[in-house]
Structure formats: C-alpha cells, structure tokens
Amino acid sequence: MWLDGWMRAQGIEWWGVADLGGLKTPVDRWARSFARAVSWVVPMNPDVMMQIENGPTPAYAEEYARVNRLINSLSRDLVKEWSARGVRAQAVAASERTDAVGIRGDFPHKTAATRAGLGWVGRNCQLVTRRFGPWVRLATVFVDAELPCGPAVERDFCGRCRRCVEACPAGALKGGRWRPGIPRSRLLDARACDQWKKTHYPQYHGGHNCGICSSVCPYGRKWFKRYGGSREP
Numbered sequence: 282m283w284l285d286g287w288m289r290a291q292g293i294e295w296w297g298v299a300d301l302g303g304l305k306t307p308v309d310r311w312a313r314s315f316a317r318a319v320s321w322v323v324p325m326n327p328d329v330m331m332q333i334e335n336g337p338t339p340a341y342a343e344e345y346a347r348v349n350r351l352i353n354s355l356s357r358d359l360v361k362e363w364s365a366r367g368v369r370a371q372a373v374a375a376s377e378r379t380d381a382v383g384i385r386g387d388f389p390h391k392t393a394a395t396r397a398g399l400g401w402v403g404r405n406c407q408l409v410t411r412r413f414g415p416w417v418r419l420a421t422v423f424v425d426a427e428l429p430c431g432p433a434v435e436r437d438f439c440g441r442c443r444r445c446v447e448a449c450p451a452g453a454l455k456g457g458r459w460r461p462g463i464p465r466s467r468l469l470d471a472r473a474c475d476q477w478k479k480t481h482y483p484q485y486h487g488g489h490n491c492g493i494c495s496s497v498c499p500y501g502r503k504w505f506k507r508y509g510g511s512r513e514p
Contacts, residue, residue, distance in 0.1 A: 284428075287362060288321065291355055295412060296321030297397030300430040306423060307387045309371055315423035317430065319359065320390070320397040322410060322417040323348050327505040330416045333492045334448070341492055342485040345418075349375040352420045359422050369425035375418060376489070384471040390419035395461065397430070401437040402459035405445035405494035406469040411438070414501030415494075435461055445494035451477030454494060 288296050299318045306314045329344045356372035363370035379387050391408045394400060400410035407415040437459045446454040453474035457467040465471065479488030495501060 283362075284319070287359070291358075293321050293323070293355070295399060295410060295417075297394075297399055298428045298430045299393040299396035300433070301393070301396065301423075304392065307371065307373070309369060313369070313425075315369070315371065315425055317424050317426060317428055318393040318397070319422045319424055319428075320393040320399060321420050322394070322399060322408070322413065323352055323420065324413045325416045325418065327416060327501070327508065330492070330496055330501060331505055332496075334496045335493070336450075337482050337485045337490040337492050339485075342490050345376075345486065345490055345492075348418045352418055356420055356422050363422075363424055363426070371423045373421040373423070375420065378489075384475050385465075388421065390421045393421045394419055395435075396433045398432050398434055401434045401439075402468070403437060403439050403445065403498065404443060404454060404456055404458070404468065405449075405498065406454065406459075406465065407495060409437075409439070409498065409500055411500065413504050414498045416498075416501040416504065433461070442499060444497045444499065448493050448497045449474075450481070450491075450493060453477065 297320055299320050301316055301318055308314050325348060326344050329340050332338055333341045352375040360370045360372050373388055373390065377386050378384065391402055394408045395402060400408045403409040403415060405415060408419060409415045410417060443456060446456045451473045453470045455468055459468060478491050482488055482490055
C-alpha cells in the first residue's frame with residue numbers, strides 16, 4: 282500500500298493504524314467522526330533526554346519545539362495525501378491544550394498509539410515504546426478508510442519499576458498500572474503536574490516542559506546505551 286512507502290520516505294519507522302471503534306473522536310466540518318487513525322512516533326534526541334533528569338534545559342525545550350513542528354508538518358502532508366485520494370482525513374496537533382480546565386487536548390494521542398500497537402502507557406502517564414521508551418512525541422491523523430489495524434496493546438510492561446514515580450518532583454504520579462479505559466486520574470494528578478511546571482519552569486514554553494519522568498525511564502536509557510549516545514534520531 283502507498284501509506285507504507287510514504288512513511289518510509291519520511292523516515293518514520295514506528296507507526297500503525299488504530300481502530301477507534303467505541304471511542305468519541307473529534308468531528309470534521311460536516312460533524313462526521315472517524316473510525317480509524319494513523320499513529321506514529323518521532324523520537325527525541327537521546328543525548329538531550331539524558332540531560333533532563335534534574336529538570337528541563339534550553340536544549341530540551343528546543344528539541345520539544347522542533348519535533349512538534351516536524352509532526353505538524355508531516356501530519357498536514359499526510360492529510361493532503363489522503364485528500365488527493367478522495368479520503369477524509371484530519372490531523373491532531375502535536376501539542377495543543379484545548380481544555381484548560383481538564384488540562385487536555387481534543388483527543389489523546391496515547392489512545393491512538395496504544396490501539397495501533399505502538400506501545401503502552403507507563404506509570405509516568407506517557408506512551409512507552411519498547412524501542413525508544415517514552416523518549417518520543419506522538420502524531421495522530423484520523424482517516425475515513427478501511428485499513429488493517431493493531432493489534433492493540435492492552436497491558437503495561439513496566440513491571441515493578443517505579444523510577445518515574447519516585448523522580449517526579451511534583452509528586453503527581455500515583456503509581457497506578459495502566460489498562461485501556463482507566464481514568465487518567467488513577468495515574469496522574471494533572472493539576473499538580475501542571476502547577477509544578479508553571480511555577481518552576483515558566484521559561485520553557487510557558488511552563489509546559491518538564492520531562493524528568495521520561496528521562497529516568499529504563500526503556501529510554503536502554504535505547505541510549507544501545508546506540509552509544511550522541512546519535513541524532
């Protein structure tokens with residue numbers, strides 16, 4: 282299929298299609314929802330991620346913005362590719378908070394990613410992949426097309442590890458184990474996380490960056506060791 286070739290041409294190695302059956306999705310301008318989503322990950326620079334165990338840095342803020350720009354650009358391009366084939370498609374912004382009270386966006390990228398089989402949600406309330414750990418940013422493009430999906434990931438593989446919980450300076454991670462459908466509040470005190478970032482790291486995208494819980498994840502650090510560091514993803 283052309284989609285596989287398109288992904289390879291963009292250098293996207295880790296992607297899949299999610300079956301969104303039973304989920305409420307954003308709607309298009311005709312108020313129609315979507316049954317599928319193309320989901321992929323863009324790895325963050327591992328050298329940068331290794332450096333934020335004690336808090337975000339200018340390099341991390343820069344990398345965060347760079348990867349978000351890349352995701353948004355690729356998502357727009359993919360929507361155009363689908364549209365040229367007469368298929369409805371709609372992108373989700375890489376990092377956009379549309380609900381200030383609930384501290385969330387229009388649709389959780391993590392839900393599409395787990396249903397596409399890319400990884401699970403760790404105790405840090407982030408997607409964790411076996412290959413890159415949580416050192417990734419996520420992309421989601423809704424699409425109205427019959428595509429092979431999944432298989433979905435329906436359990437976590439964090440075992441007894443609690444490094445992210447212990448490292449969180451806000452005490453916002455509750456240590457719960459993820460499963461599909463679990464309320465976010467069982468894993469994360471989103472308000473405590475948000476307030477800590479705004480209070481302590483306002484210089485980084487208005488207090489939207491931290492990354493400590495990602496930096497300490499053993500899956501991310503295994504990736505760093507595997508490639509010997511100093512490698513651009």
